[in-house]
Amino acid sequence: MEKPDTVAAGDPEKSGFSSPLSPVYPNDLEVAQAESHLHHIVQDRIDDPNIDPQIIDKAEEALEVGDKKAEVLLGDELEEDSPYIEVRAAVSNVDDPDMPVNTIRAWLLGLIAVIVPPGVNQLLSLRFPSTTITAYVIIIFVYPIGKFLEKVLPTWKLKTRFGDLTLNPGPFNIKEHSLISIMSLMSSQSAYATYIPAVQRFVYNQNPGVGYGILITLSTQLLGLSFACFMRRFLVYPASMIYPVNLPKATLLNSLHGWDTSAGTHKGMSRYKFFWIFFAIVFCWQFFPGYIFTMLSQGNWFCLIAPDNVPLNQVFGASSLGLLPLTLDWQTISYAQDPLASPWWAEANMLGGFALFFLVVVPAMYYTNTWNQKFLPMFSSATFDRFGNKYDVTKVTQTIANGGFVFSPEGYNSYSQQYIPTALAVSYWLSFAATTGVVTHVALFHGKSIWRQFRTPIHAEMDVHTRLMLRYKETPYWCYFALFAAAFGMGIAAIYNWFTDMPWWAFVIAILFGAFFILPIGVVLALSNQEVGLNMISELVIGYMLPGRPIAMMIFKTTMYMVCYQGLQFVSDQKLAHYMKVPPRSVFAAQVFATSVGAIVQILVQEWAFNNIQDVCTDAAQHSNKFTCASMYVFGTASKVWGLIGPRAMFDAGKQYNHLLYGFLIGALAPIPVWFLSKRFPKSIWRLINMPVIFTATGNIPPATGMMYTAVGVWGFVFQFLIKRYRSVWWTKYNYILSAALNGGSTIATVVIFFALQFPKGPNREFYNSGWWGNTAWQNTADANNTPYWQVPEGGFEGTPAELGRTI
Template sequence: MTGPVMDNVERLDVAADVSRALDYLGNEKKVSNDIESDDIKIEEIDEDAESVNVMLPEIVRELVDFEDDPTMPVITWRFFFLSGTLTALGAWLTQMGFFRTTYIPYSIYFVQIAALYFGRIFASTLPQKQIGWRTFSFDLNPGPFSIKEHVAIVLAANTGATNNLGDYVLAPLQIFYDQPMNGWLAILFMLSCVFIGFSFASFARAFLVENPATPFPRTLQQVAVFNAMRKSFDEDAASAQKQMRIFWWFILGFFLWQFLPEYAFPFVSSLAFLCWFSKNPKAQFLGSGLGGAGFLTVTLDWSNIGSQCVYYPYWAQVNIFASSVIAAWLLIPAAFFTNAWGSALYPIQSQTLYLKNGSVYPTADLLTASYGLNETLFEEIGPPMMSAQLRWNYFAAYVAYLGSFVSCALFQGPDLWRTFKAYRQAKPTSTDKLTEIIRRYPAVPIWWNLVLFIIPVIILIVLTAKGVLYMPIYMLFIGLAIGAVIVLPMAYIYSVSGYQMQVGYFNELFYGYAINAGGSRHPVGALSYRVISGQCWYEAQSMLADMKLGHYFHIPPRKVLLAQVWGICVGVPVNYATILWVCQTKGDVLKGLVTDPNRQWTGQTVISLNNQSISFALVGPKRLFADPIYTPMLYGFLVGAIVPCILFILHRRWPRARFDLWSIPIFCDTFESYYGNISVNFFTRFVLGTINHLWVKRYHFKFWKKYAYLCSAAADTGYNFNLLVIFIAFSAAKTIPMANWWGNNVQSVERCFHVPTQGI
């Protein structure tokens, strides 16, 4: 058959292929209108399909166990001992990293592994004996080390084995202003911000944790590791034992491999092909992944890739890659080669502020002895200049911020509204099997959440009124309100994509304008505001992910909350003690008065935060953006409001085209988060993500389900262990640099020797 008929058939086949491909890309992100027309056939799922809601993503149905044993112990003395020890260790290591050039990442998979082996040792060796007296007694050996007990330990560490954003305030106060906060007040401040985030998360639980359409991709990775580890101890679990053997081999392989890019052979961290074939400065700039655009540059360093290429859904990876291509491969070269926005004067990929002559802007000199603005100096030097990239970073940040709200309202609004009405009427918000199981346990009483909110708010009010936080009290209430409002839309993005939205740029801008209403312009006030509005949001997001982990393993909600509160009560005092120790012993180094011979205690994060607070609180965005070239930045809010509306209209008109997969928040937040200088990662990550999703997952799903999450977690763990060994062996006591050789060239490890630092 030939002619027009055959042409039509071929076009229909192509259209069908495209439609199926788009359906596949979006099968992990569905809006309410997609559910009714879903192609899933119930009889194809499994024999228990009647009890498992088909709204649950396929990978959730494959990984999660739908059987529950309510008699399993959860909170035991083993839980308190193991979680307390592992949480304290993680809080100390992570908090130290805030001040260092290099630091030890604390892998949550290390916690999973250590907790399992020590828990099983305790269960098999300790005698059955009652310890204590009456109410204050417990079983020395409460029985087998259960999966719920194991997960609860990890929940506590997830929450507490981190650094606390209170370091934004406490460290600059002591280092730059010699006004250390009272220890008890500091701990109360740190705890209050975290617990308010807990209360925000608890109120969002019905919308995100009990919602079957929000899988929390990174949490599923932990589920896969839990399953393989636990099942590998069963005598007849040959498959799980094989999984764990591969898990350990991957850990060993990546542990050994990372010595090359991290220490001995850093050349493999950035294979810049264009630099190998041309010495032309333009080609070198395009090809360099360490200071250039990174065009088609490949990295073999797992620290540049990470397990996101596995657990991020593919539609999110497409958005991230598209954003990175436009930022790094199009806009940066265009500005660099045309000297747009003064690229000949300022390094195009820089977060530093500059004078109009290209020298560094003296932000610290603008601060008077009474913490006011040196008006004379400011009149002399004028507002700071930014690199081209930093300008469009701000623009993209404002698009992403407002776009998060508009996108969530348009695409998820109907579902969220139905959930809200059901919640108010005390009706079930979801009817899937997982939610039915968890509702058999007592819910967290609302008064618990109110206590977690009201008492910390009272503490923050007192601290603000007494001037401890250096900001006006009206900004406290604004910060709390904004923190509460952003939880749902931004946590929804995280729950379906695994991508964490950033809110720093908006908080800086908002505080700089709002403070004009009156009150101290002390730079630390801006940092206090960022902690209150930011810590609450980040804690809420982390807590929701942990709630989902508890949801997957059928842990009673009250015990999930107890584990998280315990983790914070252990972690925060350790965070504070670490901050205090570093500031007292390394203060002169962090101030720049003394040079650390090992070049490790640089305090670069603290210095950057202090400069930002001086710029946006003391000087203020009105003065900063006095130059007309900054005016277009604020139009980002308008773009963030309009573009999601256009995508929503297109999606309603052509639903099979999946315009709902064009995520403005993720696209623009990636744009904002691309800081330049290291543009080596996104191409390799996208290639691996494409192979993972479009070949392995699509055509070898059983293999993918069995090994994908497990191997990516093993790679992360091996990398973390490698950095721990490198830190201890080569930099903890004395820095031992790798000898310079062909693969570790002192001028350029990627051997791009002709990359220009200024515009062409």
């Protein structure tokens, strides 16, 4: 495939930068610059678990010997390409600044990408079981459509004062494709805030209307972007912020458009051919675990030995510990994280955390009946009452005149306290520990480099990609400030023009909390692919700050969580644009456009579904169209548990789960000894121990289960450790494109299976549900039924809060 002329980072005539060819006799300035660069690499080794130890050894050797020529040669090598083999394998180190980006064709396809997939995903989110059209699906489908438009659109030009306009500026190029991909990444997921008006309608008997939903959704979605400008210096420009999640996407885009990467040009099959072969294989294979033989997906083979043996099912089952992950479904394997994208050191930390907390602590607590947990399932995201049933919040609430609810202490004291399953209790503790641990860890391990980045100009320490991006204008700060003002105004308008019981100062606190965590969580995310979630801490804060206000709780939680999560999503996508050399101003416009249109589409589709689908969000839907809104009701139950009953019922002094709050203290202290040991032994394994990753990597448990982490460990060990170490040439060329093929092929097949075979009523659906042994055997086990170890005695396993002396 012929490419347009490209500009390498070191081209002295075209780029304005010094030549990459080191002189035989380097001058003093070049030596000083090289030594400064190498000193930073050596000093920052404990900050950067992804750096190649061989590079550090070469830098130390050159500095110790005082070999100026070797110093300059190594410095030039590091300047002309990324020092990270992962980035060299996935990202091209050349650019074509004349390649068109903001074409009519790109924005037309982008508009389709931010209307159709978000609308379909929002509709499917109301159904259980469901599926999702991911960004990989859009990236793959856009490519042939773009190539088709390249052939059929007219090439005539219209001259305007702003330049020439044309429907067809030439070949459908990688920057257009990248811009469309970024739009799809910003809008494909269902917006978290859409749950708020849905819960108010179906749980609290309020109907705030479309305007409220649009305002609250746009506000929470866009607030994060307004903080992204302040994070670019720390989370986008530095070469060390690699964002492993973006590498398969970058590899896919480069491969589809025939762009080479410096570490991926070895002999053998082209990446383009490799991708389509494995895409086809995975697409066809997915029909077996996804429809024909679903036992291949569940993988609880050992449970069939004794289907009613609860301990056996809990140890080897798909819904519990999943000790032997015999699943062959890539959708299940990659549910928690992509094992071919995350670095091995992060996956090893994840496995260490899983082994310690879920293979040791959870069974120890469960089988010793700590907090009566033998009467509950080992793994579940629900809370239970003293009868072993899911907690019935209607028994502890009273309906008031406006149709809302208030907490009833009398009802609570005579009914039951809340009991949480073992895995959920441990997950709470880990969430608390991760929240404080990430702040301490980043302050100790990355504080010096962050302070240096804050004080020094951006141009001081640049890798090739940052240097290439200097030719493009940055988005002015006033754009971000204007966006913040607009998003903040929409949030205030929503909470004061509709009944929310949310004071303005609580809204401000939610924003400040979320913004505070963007940097520390972003650093860990960029290095490890692991993000510390703020769900639990946000519920805890608002539960104590404004007890008895469930709607305020939902808005506070969503705002605090989304300011951080969505802000980091914006930053991550800006890093992808950084890799693909898409101008920052185009990226900003695309992100605002995609987020705004996608959010409006999702609210409108949701409102249409509520008004037009029969039995939507009711129990009757389970037997008709399955639009039961299960996720919405989980969100609504959380609003009652944390907003009405409040955390004081579980975590106040003297309450059963009070000791879980020690997670905050232990999390804050845990990184300190690791940091001291890594400073004392800088070349040891201690520099790879990351306590926030250990605490948060298993954060999806529950609803995720042990199998989804042990499977990641197996695949990660094979590809990210064994193959990367012993077959590095193959790994650099094919690892990330294989990841893209696995994700794309399995996801598209899952979408086809859902719409063609599972969704329509008829024999195909019946075969999927109960067609033969391979689709039913796994369902007839204690594992599938989430059976607890002990049966609850008549009258409950404990007394009421009044009888236990735990009243509110």
